[in-house]
Amino acid sequence: MRNLPTTETESGPNAVDLTRRSLLKVGLFGSLLLGAAGTTATLSGCAARVESAAAGYKFLRDADLLLMRALIPAVLGPMLPPPGAESEALNAQLMRNIDLGCYRLGHPAQKVVAQLFDLLNLRLTRWPLTGISAWDEATPAQMQAFLERWRTSSFSVLNAGYRALVKLVSVSFYGTHAGWAAANYPGPPPGPFQVFNS
């Protein structure tokens, strides 16, 4: 166990209450993940997914990009190159992969992912659920505390969110050459690869 959530962000009945209330208030992410997919539930008005995708993206919105910028180092931190051009290029590639991954999902799954992102981007729900007030100000330790809290939560909806976020980021990475290197995977067998591609 590492990066246990600080008392500030989680412990005590208040935090649990807040979490419960937030979930009830927003409801939809839970209700959908718990098996009512196909209902017409949406976040009422305030955070409906009305904006179009961010420039250059098919699914992710500007707010989602901020979330991903914080999430990628939380999931992959020890494997990312130090800040610089290489790191920026990799980050851009991972964001595109995550975007494409979401875009390829069918309508029911897209709706759930969109609601997960809405929940994380709406200030009203983000803080009680994650302990983070703004993605672009979150430290890696805070991000890992958030992931650990969702992983160990007794709400299976939050467990599902944890699994979805970690999977989105890790598969975006391990399909790249940087990811292959991190896995000590040498790539396809060079002999046959040359034969097929010469």
Added chain:
Amino acid sequence: MAIDDIYTQGIAGGWKVTDASTLKQDQTYEADVAIIGSGAGGGTTAEILSAAGLKVLILEEGPLQTAANFKDMDDARAYGELYQEGAGRATSDGAVSILQGRSVGGTTTVNWTSSFRTPPLTLKYWADTFALKGGSEEEMAPWFAQMEERLGVAPWAVPPNANNGALKRGAEALGWAAHVIPRNVRGCWNLGYCGLGCPTNAKQSMLVTTIPGALKNGAQLLHHVSVRKLAFTNGKVSGLSAEALGPGCIQPSGVKITVRARHYVLAGGAINNPALLLRSNAPDPHQRIGKRTCIHPVNLSLGIMPDKVEGYYGAPQSIYCDEHQWKHGAAGPVGYKIETAPMQPLLSSAIFGRYGDELKTGMGLLPYTQSMLSLLRDGFDEQSPGGEVQIDGTGAPVLHYDFSDYLWDGFRRAYLSMAEMQFAAGARQVMPLHVDSKIYASWAEAKDAIATLPYRKQRVPVFTAHLMGGCAMGEDEKLTVVDSDARFRHADNLSIIDGSIFPTSIGANPQLSIYGFACKNATKLAGQLKA
């Protein structure tokens, strides 16, 4: 040396293959038989019906991709383009990840080649419980033999890779029976990239066997086309409406496609067939469509070996262990088949489910990691009725699947068996893949931990690559959607020929079961349509 992709030459020689994304105007097609889906069921049916002289039209939602695409052996490309929902398909609550193919050849283009006849106990259970006729071991044997011959199915004659070798070693050390897996390959290079599309055409998928066979017989293949609805009129299907998809195979292009045929065959798999029938308001007096969807729920265990395993190289599945599969016959506590999983990094990270240092350390050990998976045999007990396919407001399929204590007990026992085998095979450490598991250094430690891990949704990561049921077959009309010949009960000219007609899971990788029943049912259908 470029590998012949088969289709370039075939199309130049006159094969009728149309990429619907290139169509500019609405189209109407006519055929004797329209087949929706080009996987194990659709491909087999297309070849048999076209050989009988029938005019066959194959409609495939996915793209036509061939050895020319597969030569990069790139997991990101393959999972994104050859699988349903870019390999991101899941059950409605996200608890089960679903790997299901979506390109010409369907899942056969990306499966791991394991080819088992339907186990006799499964066939007997179907006869006893669903009144299936003509599906006994003796009656099915010639159909399996015919397809084994057609697809080069034979026990893998090459020594197993280290991943499968460990399974064999572990089983033997414990006195459990392990056997060689029959594979549908000819001239296999033993590369290990079956799941990404075979770059050498060695895998005898529908893409390189029955679909080319059907095209040679004059069949037409239309890909990038999503079938939206069947029209039911006076006890018949009177037509089919579809949408062409754009080049990316995701969004409709705007071109509408109408098909009129004498007979229609659904072969879109256990999720898409029920969804199409539900979208079409198909007659269903006993509410059976989409029920009893079985998935062979899978859990996994990783073993860290002292020597390199390189589970990403070599035939992905060549050894299996059925020690825990049929202990109580078809009934009793759920049985499971133990096999291995190929370990290319993208798929490995998807099953690993960790972040930060834990992810880095675990994935960094990939070359030393041995993987085992257990396929639970669902659908054989009251406490395992399978899941249910429904549609959402847009008509898209949603699979609900729940787990009872009967199945959780199966996962627990499967973790135990896999960990015990991995230690017996020489693993230094074992990590049952569970959200709360750690890496355990001894069998005793692993055993204790597995006993106390929580068994519920989102804590046991569950996977499936085998979708079965939803349109069950048999003579008991209150329990089934099609009869024993795969004819839809409530329309004269509709058959369902693929894995969706299985009334339970198979208890083994299902492709040869699909081929065998498709061969039987399509042969009978050809006779009826020619009469």
